[in-house]
Amino acid sequence: MNRKKIGLGLWVLLVVQIAVGQQKRSLTHADYDGWESLSSAKITKNGLFVGYQISPQDGDGRFEVFPYKNPDQKTVISRASAVSFTPDDAFLVGKIVPQKDSVRVLKLKKKKNDDLPKDSLFIFNLASGAMEKLPRVKSFGIPTEKGSWIAIHFEKELPQKPDPADSTKKAEKPKKTDGTKLLVRSLDGSKSWEFDRVKSYSFAPNGDYFQYTLAEEDTLDNSAVFVLNLSSGESKLVLEKMTTYSDLTFSPQSSNLALIATDDSLKAKKPVHSLYLYDVKSGAISKKLEKTDLKFNQGRISPDGNIRFSEDENKLFFGVAQDYKDYAYAEDTTILDEERVSLDIWGWQDDEIQPMQLKNKSQEEKKTYWSVLDLSSGQITQLTTPEVDNLVLENKITKNIALAWTDAPYRRSYSWDIQIGRDLYWVDFSTGQKTLIEKNASGFARLSPEANYAYWYDGRDSSWVAYDLKAKSKINLTKALPIPFYEELHDSPSLPGSYGAVGWMAGDQAILINDRYDIWKIDPKNPSAAINLTQGEGRKNAITFRRETLDFEERAIDPKAPFLLSAFNEVTKDNGFYMGSLDGKSAPKQLLMTAHNYSGLLKAKESNQVLVRRSTYQDNPDVYLTDLNFKSLQKASNLNPQQANIKWGSVELVSYLTLHGDPLQGLLFKPEGFDPSKKYPMMVYFYERNSDTYHNYRAPAPSRSTINIPYFVSNDYLVFVPDIKYEMGLPGPSAYDCIIPGVQAVIAKGGVDTENMAIQGQSWGGYQVAYLITQTNMFKAAGAGAPVVNMTSAYGGIRWGTGMSRMFQYEQTQSRIGGTLWDKPLYYLENSPLFMMDRVQTPVLIMHNDEDGAVPWYQGIEMFMALKRLNKPAWLLQYNGEDHNLTQRKNAKDLSVRLSQFFDHYLKGAPTPLWMSEGLPAVEKGKTLKYELGD
Template sequence: MLKVKQWAWVFGLALLTQISFAQQKRSLTHADYDGWENLSSEKITKNGQFVGFQISPQDGDGRIEVFPFKNPTQKVIIPRGTSFNFSSDDQYAIGKITPQKDSIRVLKLRKKKADDIPKDSLFILNLTTRKVEKLPRVKSFAIPTEKGSWIAIHFEKELPKKDAPKDSIATNKTDSTAKIEKPKKTDGTKLLVRSLDGAKTWEFERVKSYSFTPNGDFLQYTLAEEEKADNAAVYLLNLSTGESKLVHEKMTTYSNLVFSPQSAKLAFIATDDSLKAKKPTHTLYIYDIKEGDLATQVEKSALKLENSRISPDGSLRFSEDESRLFFGVAKDYMDYAYESDTTILDEERVSLDIWGWQEAEIQPMQLKNKSQEERKTYLATLNLLDFSITQLGTPEVEHVMMENKITKDFALAWTDAPYRRSYSWDIQIGRDLYSVDFKTGTRTLIEKNASGSPRLSPEGKYAYWYDARDSSWVAYDLESKAKINLTKRISVPFYDEIHDSPSLPGSYGSEGWLVGDAAILINDRFDIWKIDPKNPTSAVSLTLGEGRKKQITFRREQLKADETSIDPKELLILSAFNELTKDNGFFTSTYEGKSAPKQVLMSAHRYLGIRKAQESNQVIVRRSTYRENPDIYLTDLTFKTLTKASNLNPQQAGIKWGSVELVSYLSNDGTPLQGLLFKPEGFDATKKYPMMVYFYERNSETLHNYRAPAPSRSTINIPYFVSNDYLVFVPDIKYDLGLPGPSAYDCIIPGVQAVIAKGGVDTENMAIQGQSWGGYQVAYLITRTNMFKAAGAGAPVVNMTSAYGGIRWGTGMSRMFQYEQTQSRIGGTLWEKPMYYLENSPLFTMDRVQTPVLIMHNDADGAVPWYQGIEMFMALKRLNKPAWLLQYNGEDHNLVQRKNAKDLSVRLSQFFDHYLKGAPAPLWMTEGLPAVEKGKTLKYELGN
């Protein structure tokens, strides 16, 4: 046995080893971002025997990993694999292989032509033998969705042979003086169709598009037209016999090809007009696969809507019983004398926008939606039994809501046209709701000015929606024409209980209907209710109120991807989230509501992306914490054991990462709030750390979210700052209507004070940073307090009076609704509440600011007017306050281009390091970046 002194020596050695290892860890740098991996496209075979997923670095070459569910160590790794799927027979994994990014970059630096750049390849992995087959220069591929072991591979354009003459690759003459013919231009390329094992193959040239029937019995392929040749065509390949049959030919274009659900019919749209024609006429065709001939064709003259045409911009869809085909009809092309006047030069044509007060939508919104409006179609249906056409959508009621699977002879339709003019300031306008009969096109009014987004129950007995004006769920019995309030007599609220804006509160959603429309499942904040529309007073809480009692949010996990209604005999799997502790997990229950949910897994993690095998109980799920990557775990519906199957970012073990804890505190008005405190590795409360404070609405529920190091699109990257020995605090904010600025102050400052009281904060070196709504609050706070040594404000609104009447250029909408109803929370017009706009606008008190500010506002911002950032900067410049404005050219609200995000990350860290850590200021801060130096230097260099 070891003596006490020996134990002390062993313990001391272990402690020294841990300290030594900790000291070997390094801080994150901006160079770490590119190699940081994320996981996506996780899939499990229908039989549950194999799992696969894609792992990709932020910039670089990724991979696909495929392995047996029972032995995840036996992985087959496909370097640079992407876009993969399992075959419908669970025997193969198929996907693309992208070229090496470094090689592509080198070739681009050498100014190589597009044809000289490597193209994607295809891989076919045999899951049994683990052998991988590869095919080069692949444009796309497809496999049947339901059954059949087939693949269609569309190749890139073939390159001319190196030894062929420059202007040709073939000749049809035999003598030496024969004229060499150039290949005819065409959009089509080679298509290879084969069994996945390679036993059967067919090749077709000049293919433009292709697709399989759902059951894998047939494949259609369309041949592209050659230059000066009338030879475009549609063919059908019978995969059992290998026979390829002509369906139609000699049209200019074929489009919208779609098979019926049972693979009995093929529909498509075609035109013989020139590709350059401004007003082409299209025809709709239906091909009977069994009979082997065209069953019918629909010409423009057969349409019921006046001055209309068949449109290729509308999708084609069959009903599930294949008795109907739905297609799009558009208004006919109009002739405008001014447009077609060839005596007017282009430079003589007038270009202007006229804003009319009476129009439903303002001009910027019309311009934003112009291309969509030009392609607008109205739904029509063709009865394939008697070939009659019924117009369903019209300019008066244009929206017809079709289900994923069309099984009924009617649908819901709606219009908001009578209320659309108010949309610029009231985004919760109503809509007139109808049912529309497929046979006659007759519309029956359900409700005028309905609030909500109605849907049909699976059996079509009810229309149902959440009525925000009444804070209730309602159903409409389509047979008795009676409206039913489903939740009014239930004692708990079904509206968003923490809603804090001037708009009507939303709901917590519904979970679906039981078989036969017997009952609907509706969520309150915590629990799930089973409600029979025929007897709403008999509503039952499936979770017996345990959620509200224990502050746990229960939600049903939908495990069938194609589910239409819920079988009440099945086990009810519930996700669970504890609002107080933020623990997450799963419970089981039944649809009877007679017993409390049983906990099967609950832990201090976040679980997400649960996927169940279609034919077994095997399950894959991701799990994360702030320290744990969201890796894939294997389990079953008991959740008794979880086997880790991926290992993202092993390099993290050598990096100082830190931790996060939940902080509870009271706002200035006594409201209990929570926030997240991220602490550096080896945090010592007796030391003092600089602290960053970031905020945006509420974030405490993200306690167990993994946050990857990444270039900043607009906000500080928390892992980067924590790894570099900053504290980062993220407080929750609750708002009082009309007081967004004071509300932020009353929630953020007490939160900061609560963190200071815990110890370890260098109160002389604290900063705040936020973007958009957070950027506004940063601008407001620095007019109210000098407790922060530096501030970063991204896309801040500083003048609500000028922003109120502006445009959100990303949508073309007026900004009025934001101030009256949503995030800005003023709750009235500028002329109704002028003082609220003034008192919440930090621009008017910029003379109080003593805090250096780094502003980012980009000149293509589609959400917050760019001039808001300019107004803030110019005020501070005029007041001789330290301020910098970063304006990324052509960038939107948040940075899109990675190069710019990397640049912002560097400048954010340099700015805050200078003010909070005393690091030298970079040259861009001390010297600026004059226009004559733009694009020539970045000025990251630090001064003395």
């Protein structure tokens, strides 16, 4: 026998085996759980270390940390969560959660919660790579600004079981307390303090002090709050023997600790609270405020508000609530619970309808009004009241004024006019005096950094305006400029919004405002001399420039700071970064512009190291390392390597014209190895405009409501996602005029099996599906999730998620009728597919859930019953206890199976699953899923 031929034959066989082994496969529903996503990308302030969380959709995640200069030197911390770099850039800390499969096995064995494994804590030394772990950790905390400390709060200790060899010794009964052991220590372990029965705790932001609250143990006499000096290790008592302690807040430089407490019983219906101010250096309560100290009429100190300090530590802001009301009926103890009347009264004069009142009931019961205590003079000033109840406090309070507003005079119209105005004021913290800026103002106002101006976007005038607080004059910042500042593609009956304001230059010298493409620097003292900082390059080239925030703590824009811009080309969808000039003397300089999507840019606080995520439809949104020059990008993460073995496909940008001749774009997703000479079934999905997501990565995932595009593409479907432009009063015809020409444009490109096309959409998309199948029979199957089919009944319905009437949706927003039911009855009828259901020839799969908070689920019932009455093939999936989009993963997995089975049957000729052919009788509910395929 020829040994050479034997060797060649073995080599050929080996090559064939390798090729078979490397053959790509289609996605299955089993792939979802292991598909990874990346979150919580972080970089130390000095830029030396980087980390991020990687999590599968279902299972155990991990945190990867590595030196910026050496991404290959990764330390992987399995099952890590809630991870943070410490303020000194020396450690990484976080929790390690129990292994999910282990917990599941124990739950199947009906183990009690106390017997389940608990979280651990890890402390990772970035320099040495040493890892320390502590078991049974409930929570942990570190300072936010500086310091090298950690507080570790442990789970309660398990009771000691008696020694079985000693029958005389009984197990000790544990003392009753909500507190558990707390360890406070330096991160290097050189200093530590341990405290028992701690209930809550926090560090001062600068890491100088630490407060902890001791829970009572059998008696309130031993409940207390202490402050620990982290330099000396001395703990001092702040307050003791109170029933509750809340809102414990350090001042910015740790000079004071404020808190609210009461010694009334937990069962008290009307507990009285006091506000305490503790002087940290003297170790004594320096101020106690009680109800009698308040100037607010019938007010009380509220534990439901927030406590804030001004940055200079001279002002303490706190919440005041109106005093408790007495209700004779509620207090009458001679009435049995079953005798009490329970009803809702809807009054025409009410500002809010009853469902909205009930939705907001808890919030309203806890409503508070801001007061301020001047720590120098001791003066208390009431800042907001029921008449003017909203105060806009900045993140860092540095000025003696703030803006306040109320929409109470206009609130009654909110059910149908969601763009109601508000009366706008500025408030003096010293006197509480409110000075009117504008009645019925359109927009939400903010204060400039130096408090010289209030500014907002006036939707009614489509302009940005400022109000000079000293001159008491209103300034139109943009009206004289030659381009629009309203949303140019806005196509609903509401007032168009803006493209946003960037921020103010230092000293309130100018404000930066976006138009559709460019960025303008506008001096409020001379708006007509505004400077286009991007020199019109954006509008000229259809590129949207936006400033990237590099310092998230900035109050004003530093003229010496880098003016980094993101850039997005509306036509090609290319994305990247430019460097601009804050003086406007030079055009933006391109740093990077590629056919990708860039997101999540993060700069180290004290260096130029930068993290950014980059993706396409085919490439996962991995983390890349670069600097502010963007000359090179180094890939750091490697999400989902298993994708290399899966048929993934590609996406193509499709341009087409509507039936009215308007240019639009859409996205065509094509199976891997697409051959235009073959014929592929096609799914069509739509929701408003999606073409700008051309380079977005789409992960395989269970369906919350819509088809998962990667799954269908991987299983040899074409998927087309067209943009839609709407005409007022004609939402249904607009959908037809945009979607059908888009589908025809794709058909003209080749490769579409025109006998096997389907449409699917959710919510507004579900409505459009329902409308389209009354107008055309070109689709072989349809899926409509949460569809509105009867605008006349939906108009008077309720959005149960918010308690709002649905009127606004038809008069002003997405449904785009632009008038009331009695003003435009024919528009409501002609855009309602329910009245044309007799035309439907397309089998439909409807999903509408019984706790839908956006679209009343009787809309899905109306559609289903009409089709059933007309003897048309239709199925209604109603997931019990589910909202508008599915929230429970088990249900999302179920929907994914049923969607694929439904469309595979109609578009690929797959056997009918039993749930379609036989249904699921109520007596079989919960006993079988009926995924099995028939003959």
